[in-house]
Amino acid sequence: MDERAEPAHGWAPTWALGRAVLLTGVLLVAAVLLGRIDLVVLATPFALGTAYGLRRRPATQPELELSVTDTHLVEGSPMAATVAVANPDLIGYDVAVVRTRMSPWLRVEQVGFGGAGLDVSRSGADRPFVTSVPRGSAVDLELTGTALRWGRHPFGPAGVRVAAADGLLVSRAVITAPIRARVYPRTEPFDAVEAMPRAAGLVGAHRSRRPGEGGELAGVRVFAPGDRLRRIDWRVSLRARQLHVAATLSDRDAEVVVLLDVLAEAGRSGGVRGPASVLDTTVRAAAAIAEHYLHRGDRVALLEYGPAARRLRPATGRRQYLTVLEWLLDVHAESSPHEPYDQVFGPQVLSSDALVVVLTPLLDERSAQMLARLARGGRFVVAVDTLPAELPVPKERGWAEVAYRLWRLDRDTMIGQLREHGVPVVRWAGAGSLDEVLRDVSRLAMAPRVGLR
Incomplete structure (x- = not known):
């Protein structure tokens, strides 16, 4: 079939054209059958108007x-x-x-x-x-x-x-x-001023316990071969009549692993100016924490605790921050009856010196078990509670007020048990949310560990 036979290359007649043609035809047929000239005169404007409108047809589509x-x-x-x-x-x-x-x-x-x-x-x-x-x-x-x-x-x-x-x-x-x-996500203001539990890199902004070149004074000791001359403390040397140098602690970078619990979602999102759901708080807090530590020169990695078990490898710099933002856009809650992949928390992924910040609403018992396993494995774990403080009773799911209160009490008991296992739990509140917890974790990291033989 020739394409030119189609009505004006995709153009179709409207109901107005159909009515005009039908009315003109009916009037002309009636004029012939009845022998009335006035019907021809009446049909003429419709015929001329239709012909004038179709004198130039469009040839292309908009x-x-x-x-x-x-x-x-x-x-x-x-x-x-x-x-x-x-x-x-x-x-x-x-x-x-x-x-x-x-x-x-x-x-x-x-x-x-x-x-x-x-x-x-x-x-x-x-x-x-x-x-x-x-x-x-x-x-x-x-x-x-x-x-x-x-x-x-x-x-x-x-x-x-x-x-x-x-x-x-x-x-x-x-x-x-x-x-x-x-x-x-809009990064909420966050600034943790406390030291990292254990800084393990070669260069960075955190004070470590290892002697080396840095800005933190560790003491004064006797000069030894290999010491830099600019480190000589002349006041102590003249008083002791022996060369002494100022010993410093090396500045190290740290590895921060932000673990996102995506097993459950709660609350209703109202956008940037409305109430925040669990995922809203999780994503915005993760972006803020990553921005803070990447700005300080630390390595930041992201992990998901869920069926997909997505992972972002640790890195530093602005490029890593942009990668973090792209990675967070694909975060979504996904419930699964199966146990999430625990192999992502192995020693190949989680360094023993890394600070693990777990963003979790603690709505699933498997989340609490995961936190307890990380703590028993010797990890430095901080749990950030992302559940909205003013979470309404889910009456649309058939929950009663009494059942909701009992669930809240059971959840508070679970948080208390986590703290007894050495897992600090803090609610996300923007600036300074983790300062007090990081201070306690740093003290635990400085304490000597007892090894079993």
């Missing part, structure tokens, strides 16, 4: 382009997107109906053609917008708003249908593929 000003956003930052409708034909489009889908976490507040903004914060952006497109030109539908929550959120797909020839022809729907916008 073009639609979807673009986002910035596909790398941060929670709470403004976003801007554009849906461009282009008319490559020599015939102007009388009406163009544009519609696009948006993720609920990309809130559109202003929509307009050519800068004329319309407030859609209440009605929503998932509605049709109508405009006309002159020949050989393009019209932009501009959407501005706010990115509310971290993750990979789709913008689109977008579609457009246009009518031409005075509304007698309509094009088929032109649909574009969606664009994925990356919204990174």
